[in-house]
Amino acid sequence: MPIAPQQLVILDRDGVINQDSDAYIKSLEEWIPYPTAINAIARLSQAGFTVAVATNQSGIARGYYSEAELDRMHTRMNSLVEEAGGCIAHIAYCPHGPDDACRCRKPLPGLLHDIQQALALDSLAGSWMVGDSLRDLQAGEACGCRTVLVKTGKGEKTAAKGIGLEHTLVCADLAEFVDTLLAGTID
Template identity: 75%
Template structure:
């Protein structure tokens, strides 16, 4: 597969987009409502650093409907993302952009996954012409659908809601499945 650099100088095949809850940190059906409840998988922080050090650009696309539901505010969300960024940077990694949807499922927005709006925000922010060939890593079908809508390659991790997603959907033949983000990162970095 040929690699074409777009006007930003970033190859779409070198972009890895991550869902947050269930991929980077523990998820909760009661929502992650505070900095204290935001508990990262240590291996995920290391994986993001590993990807960065291997030359990949890492971004995050996350639905955060708890804001619309009144469970927490954007300042709380920003504190979680500041901690995430600091932890990744302390390991020698970098997150290029975090895109989040603060809307609820009935808000008729264009950014809530499975719609591709968050990924398009990342594309715009990074100055890329296309996301075709980028990686979308998630633990739910909506993550994979958002990625597929813009030409991303799909990766499902078994953490978070991943096992449930795998059990409920038998049509994931074009999706790579890994135990967690670290396992995917190890595999991807070995492909270079």
């Protein structure tokens, strides 16, 4: 059965699902999930939503960690979500640095297009993009997604700037967004 775009929730990783660090999350040991986020993803899955992740991982281009280490982090994330009763349908990541002129690094929409293709969707219009930075929201807006800013990670600083948030729902964290979405109080 095809996925309806409004049933797709795309999440940034660092600062939304797990703690963020200005020094980068370089190893499985440094990847510390927010327990409420893991449960929120499971609740989305159980309610019939498809969950995907779109994450910039320039630490690979910078030589801070390998794609194999990133895979270890994502394997752990998937395991935790599955143990909680949920599923992440697809993880798209950009391994490039800011000067690599790629098409996938957010705020460009390449990662979201990768998710669209992987999930065989005609469009992402009406899907949800949840992030903690302006670049997450800009990538979502470029694809017609409804945007959500969480105040975890860099979200508090992003919210304080107030730039580009006119059509964005602002929530304390991923769990609050999921509570709101599942309560049916968002159009």
